[in-house]
Amino acid sequence: MSTSERTAWVPPHWVKWLAWKIHRGIYNLSGGRLGLSLPREGRYGTMRLTVTGRRTGEPRSVILGYYEDGENLVTLAMNGWEEPEPAWWLNLQAHPDAEVVVADGTRSVHGRAAEGAERDRLWDRWREIDKKLDAWAARRSKPTAVVVLEPR
Template sequence: MTQEPESAKSPRLPPRWFIRMFWKGHRAAYRIFRGRVGLWRPGKKSWGTMQLTTTGRRSGQPRSVILGYLEDGPDLVTLAMNGWGAAEPAWWLNLQAEPDVVVVVPDGRRLVRGRAAVGEERERLWARWQEVDKNLDGYATRRPGETAVVILEPRDAPAA
């Protein structure tokens, strides 16, 4: 019996129900404590958390999620990975339909425009995520397609 090389194996994840419950609990704590807990800045070797609010592509209603992020100059960078499940996350589908969104990070609210990184930019940002998550490539093998690296760029406030 041959054994698969360690590098080809996907790292173990908690059950899907646990991942979903964790993030729902995180969102609930953020709401209950009115934003005083639940968000943190990224460190040199760790990601931070932010609240992203999109406009529902079908409902037209605001939809908020808590996501991990890294900073790249003035930009925020996240992964459209849906807890490493196969489906694309709803927030990413909403953002593609309406790229102007709002994020809340520990130092305040920002108006941003989202887009997918491509080419060398994607490779560079994926490598940044690999620095903070050594299992990134293994987790990504759980998804049927390439995981989008999403850049949230600052935008000017709309004219009043």
């Protein structure tokens, strides 16, 4: 991997934070009519994942990119390619049952990390969608979890 691939540019934290806030605001202000999309060939979709807070027990929602793998939804616990694990992923590990809203409906899911050959296969599929995936992932000191959301 070249130096430029290892140091792929990522917007500053405040830009990502603002983009996330705006995206959630559009979703909330539109009553869920805007802000979600289904995955298409070569593109991921966007979903709203609601998990239970590990400390509060309160529902916590986030909008994430995903693609479908059979009945499962697949996303990455990347936190904008920053070092700490995203809070939603820590919450999902503590309380694996969650709700997902996608553009065509709501689903009850059970979340888990993909491991071994399954992780490699799902990571390779993300790599087909996002050519800079490995460069961005190299910014983090530990592997990025590939999260599988299975129907329950």
